[in-house]
Amino acid sequence: xxxxxxxxxxxxxxxxxxxxxxxxxxxxxxxxxxxxxxxxxxxxxxxxxxxxxxxxxxxxxxxxxxxxxxxxxxxxxxxxxxxxxxxxxxxxxxxxxxxxxxxxxxxxxxxxxxxxxxxxxxxxxxxxxxxxxxxxxxxxxxxxxxxxxxxxxxxxxxxxxxxxxxxxxxxxxxxxxxxxxxxxxxxxxxxxxxxxxxxxxxxxxxxxxxxxxxxxxxxxxxxxxxxxxxxxxxxxxxxxx
Numbered sequence: 001x002x003x004x005x006x007x008x009x010x011x012x013x014x015x016x017x018x019x020x021x022x023x024x025x026x027x028x029x030x031x032x033x034x035x036x037x038x039x040x041x042x043x044x045x046x047x048x049x050x051x052x053x054x055x056x057x058x059x060x061x062x063x064x065x066x067x068x069x070x071x072x073x074x075x076x077x078x079x080x081x082x083x084x085x086x087x088x089x090x091x092x093x094x095x096x097x098x099x100x101x102x103x104x105x106x107x108x109x110x111x112x113x114x115x116x117x118x119x120x121x122x123x124x125x126x127x128x129x130x131x132x133x134x135x136x137x138x139x140x141x142x143x144x145x146x147x148x149x150x151x152x153x154x155x156x157x158x159x160x161x162x163x164x165x166x167x168x169x170x171x172x173x174x175x176x177x178x179x180x181x182x183x184x185x186x187x188x189x190x191x192x193x194x195x196x197x198x199x200x201x202x203x204x205x206x207x208x209x210x211x212x213x214x215x216x217x218x219x220x221x222x223x224x225x226x227x228x229x230x231x232x233x234x235x236x237x238x239x240x241x
Contacts, residue, residue: 003226004240006209010185013095015087017232018102018198020190020214024081024233027105028072044068054164062156063146069159073123074141080111082233083189088112093241097183100176102191102198104161117176119168119197121161130155168197180205189213189232193220
């Protein structure tokens, strides 16, 4: 059976995606050979990669945190690719219950998807750590201050993303679990399932069909009905809805 066969036979389809989806829009991942963690930026060589995106770094060395964020995670110029667009089309035509994503770039919404569960948060939202006033993403990336400050109370503004050392957004994760539980087809794309949050969700899936689209092996391959080792954008472009 092809991916289109599984889609045509399923009524409740869920997509679980990772960094590989955004990479085809030119956004670097973290762990691959060309990922952010392998880059040797001399300004940050004294710090471990994980520390630069941790709650400890934000609280202890905020200037370093925001410098790294602005230098390496500004994805405002990125645009949705074929995978994002096809998933949005599937939702609009009633063939997709929702997207669960580890990505924090907002490209699924930019493509037109409405039912998106961002289990690691998003760079599109920011908030004051004091009064919790909400801000858009420009407040960090266009700020002339080394540390962005709230206009209301003067406290530090931070991105609404899950940093190393923090818990996942509980409500979003619980809703994602519910979506997985109800699905009869789970499509996993662009993730090797090495991050605990995505791997845990994938293991909870007990539905009828499992399709995996990823260039590298995943721990769920043996459980899958179909494994495709190709570009996520190229594969999703072949989907008929």
